[in-house]
Amino acid sequence: MTDYLMNAWYQAGFTEEVPAGGKLGRIICEIPLVFFRRPGGQLTALVDRCAHRFAPLSAGRVDGGAIFCGYHGLGFGAEGTCVHNPHGPIVSALRLRSFPVVERHAIIWVWLGDPDRAEPALIPDLSYIDETPPQARIAGYMPTAANYQLLSDNILDLSHADYLHPDTLGGINTTAKSTNRREGDTIVVDWLAENCEPPPAFRVTLNGAQRADIWTEVVWQAPAVLTLGVAAVPAGQPRTAQDESYTLHNMVPETATTTHYFYCSTRRFRVDDEGFSQFLRGAFAQAFTQEDKPMLEKQQARIGTADFWSLEPVLLKIDAASTRARRLLGQRIADEKTESR
Amino acid sequence: MTDYLMNAWYQAGFTEEVPAGGKLGRIICEIPLVFFRRPGGQLTALVDRCAHRFAPLSAGRVDGGAIFCGYHGLGFGAEGTCVHNPHGPIVSALRLRSFPVVERHAIIWVWLGDPDRAEPALIPDLSYIDETPPQARIAGYMPTAANYQLLSDNILDLSHADYLHPDTLGGINTTAKSTNRREGDTIVVDWLAENCEPPPAFRVTLNGAQRADIWTEVVWQAPAVLTLGVAAVPAGQPRTAQDESYTLHNMVPETATTTHYFYCSTRRFRVDDEGFSQFLRGAFAQAFTQEDKPMLEKQQARIGTADFWSLEPVLLKIDAASTRARRLLGQRIADEKTESR
Amino acid sequence: MTDYLMNAWYQAGFTEEVPAGGKLGRIICEIPLVFFRRPGGQLTALVDRCAHRFAPLSAGRVDGGAIFCGYHGLGFGAEGTCVHNPHGPIVSALRLRSFPVVERHAIIWVWLGDPDRAEPALIPDLSYIDETPPQARIAGYMPTAANYQLLSDNILDLSHADYLHPDTLGGINTTAKSTNRREGDTIVVDWLAENCEPPPAFRVTLNGAQRADIWTEVVWQAPAVLTLGVAAVPAGQPRTAQDESYTLHNMVPETATTTHYFYCSTRRFRVDDEGFSQFLRGAFAQAFTQEDKPMLEKQQARIGTADFWSLEPVLLKIDAASTRARRLLGQRIADEKTESR
Structure with a gap:
């Protein structure tokens, strides 16, 4: 086990x-x-x-x-x-x-x-869910045949959107300014794409602006609870709390190779816009079900039952946050085993 | 193996x-x-x-x-x-x-x-089959993804009918008087439900009687050949051989986790009543295929590859006969291994 | 592995x-x-x-x-x-x-x-493919859930056609004169059926002749590249190069129990006869997909994960070539392991 x-x-x-x-x-x-x-x-x-x-x-x-x-x-x-x-x-x-x-x-x-x-x-503080009226929440469940840490890696490195989700979410994160840090028991990684061409899924909220400033932040907590916050405004305009959306990505291990992927998107704008909710549901269905899930499952198939680190993955700059998270989780699991002896 | x-x-x-x-x-x-x-x-x-x-x-x-x-x-x-x-x-x-x-x-x-x-x-004496005209026999085969001893447990404890088959066969066995004993190489368990409200599948044979006396007896022989005899009469009336039906439940191991479940129902009443045969086929299809098989397969899934006893099942009164049967079979298998050395 | x-x-x-x-x-x-x-x-x-x-x-x-x-x-x-x-x-x-x-x-x-x-x-010399115009080649791919050596055994012993493909290719090889030999790194096995009743799939090319002379030759090279050459002429007539067809049967291991079966049929007659190509495609579909593949997969299922030789197959005359091939391949694999130490 x-x-x-x-x-x-x-x-x-x-x-x-x-x-x-x-x-x-x-x-x-x-x-x-x-x-x-x-x-x-x-x-x-x-x-x-x-x-x-x-x-x-x-x-x-x-x-x-x-x-x-x-x-x-x-x-x-x-x-x-x-x-x-x-x-x-x-x-x-x-x-x-x-x-x-x-x-x-x-x-x-x-x-x-x-x-x-x-x-x-x-319990992780996800009060953004409670603060969001139900009609502006989009909750979903996507069982995925891959280890839960591959799923948290996926969110901790959003550069993947540029390659895996080019038609919806991608295009800005590889070149965005990104930092990551440990804050208490969390790992935080953020991206700032200034004066960028907004990805397709962002255009709806930008009222036709051709250039945008987009802030993205992911907060990870063990075992694999992630909140992804985004704010997009027309380039140069001030960012307000009303521009923000927060999405929970909670990767819950079922077994070593299968994961319950729960997500819950919340937003502070277009709260009562059911058409926009519908648009988001479609974008999630494409990005998560059609793009993330197949890639994660193929990745798992290539890894098989091998230990992830034993395969000696090449660590890039984009892996800094996910590596921190894996090490922090690994340490906590090891500590638990030591304590329980 | x-x-x-x-x-x-x-x-x-x-x-x-x-x-x-x-x-x-x-x-x-x-x-x-x-x-x-x-x-x-x-x-x-x-x-x-x-x-x-x-x-x-x-x-x-x-x-x-x-x-x-x-x-x-x-x-x-x-x-x-x-x-x-x-x-x-x-x-x-x-x-x-x-x-x-x-x-x-x-x-x-x-x-x-x-x-x-x-x-x-x-060979177990199943002469009740030969004594039954073919039109009053209902034979069936239900491959089941569970260990054969889980299937014989199922018949040796008919109290399960009260919970798993409430719409057809259940309702009387939990409260019936039950005894069990070893007779030679067999384990016998019986139930007597006096003046009971007959389960739905029994009503057809009771000519509208609201209360019934129902005798049930299961005879087990190693490895897992079981005969289930039933007689139901309006409460207080005498029981005759014509009231009896006997059904073979033969649980044949294919592998450790898959079983050939063969059954053959026979009866001494309504022998030429094809409508009644049709009714019974429907009742079996519901009870066996829709109710027993899914439960047995889920039970097997929870047990996995573990040894049954290693999981420390809590033994209730209703498990007396199946426990006797498991022990008798276990002893015979152990004896065989000793002999063959 | x-x-x-x-x-x-x-x-x-x-x-x-x-x-x-x-x-x-x-x-x-x-x-x-x-x-x-x-x-x-x-x-x-x-x-x-x-x-x-x-x-x-x-x-x-x-x-x-x-x-x-x-x-x-x-x-x-x-x-x-x-x-x-x-x-x-x-x-x-x-x-x-x-x-x-x-x-x-x-x-x-x-x-x-x-x-x-x-x-x-x-690289094995398969120049017969290059010498054949594309319209006279029939290439195919049939993934098969059996070890690749079972697939090469199948071609090295064409007597199987008499039993597995009686309606298309079979009927002559059990009684044909057959020899086999090692030639360098190849194993060659041939069959000559003189004055035979031609199998159904051969009749089309024989212009109604009731009796035929049919030469068949298989050349195996490690790991499992086989060329099957056939020439059929009306009995007693001279054989020419124009009567020949050569088919590649290339058995490429995917895993120990799954094989990429590639084939490519070529012929020197009826080169532009698309109707004949269509006839051959149908014959291959029947013989390979409907007959060989199911039998090979059932054979693998019976063997399971056991080593082939550990099951002590009875060796018949018809197994001479496949046994030579298995031993030659086994020796080369063993030599490689020795070298690499």
């Missing part, structure tokens, strides 16, 4: 994926999990494998805040305690591992490691 | 699967086998891999009681002797392993172990 | 598969390769995995004799040198392994071993 960062909040999905009475099964870091709600709405996260015969509880049904196995009817409630055994007493072994789970920023967060360290304050 | 019970009769299929001049290829316990008939109708079972270049003989043709390889024309007859070599003398190495094979109860039985111990008397 | 013969020319495809400005990605002996042309038309063969992040270059674009990675824009030219790095200096590590590549006989040949030994004179 691959080593994952265990003491971390992972996105299991969006809150709307678990309606009242509903359930969601998802494998994270190779651990099968099931999510469902108590009558009051509070989420429960349990291992998605019945203690009795190992059937997935996510194939069962939810009732009154408990989940009932679809095979033999055992019910498990919050904290994984058995609340119903139609076949005898509730013995102490009838208990499922439960996981700390929190809803914040319209996202379900689950903690896989030591429950005593599951501090909600450690 | 997984350990299987070798000195045992395994169902290779139903007799009608091998018509005169026909052939059947099937992998049992990871051994590829081919079945065909002599002119007199007697079956031959050979390893399904030509001695010459390892092509499957089941891709060839049958003629005059021999099977001819479709690649280079070598012919092999009963006992696996080469009967035709178009390319030279029939050397002694041109011989295929043959397997004892018997037809009984409309079923093809093959013996994978020591041929000297292949006693037809060891 | 399986051992392959490294110091050998392998067919990567047909020249027409790489037009000007085009590219071809193909895995040979488990090595991913990409092929493209310089402006003058000369081919380049590079490892198909960018030095930077391991994306396949074959997912990129070709411009001015270089191939540009579709992910981050790095360009690599002939000899694998980096010709364009949009992100900084061209450091020495930015280099891809290149492979000697030659076009000859309308085929792209690549050398995977020691470049100093990549002598074009070692």
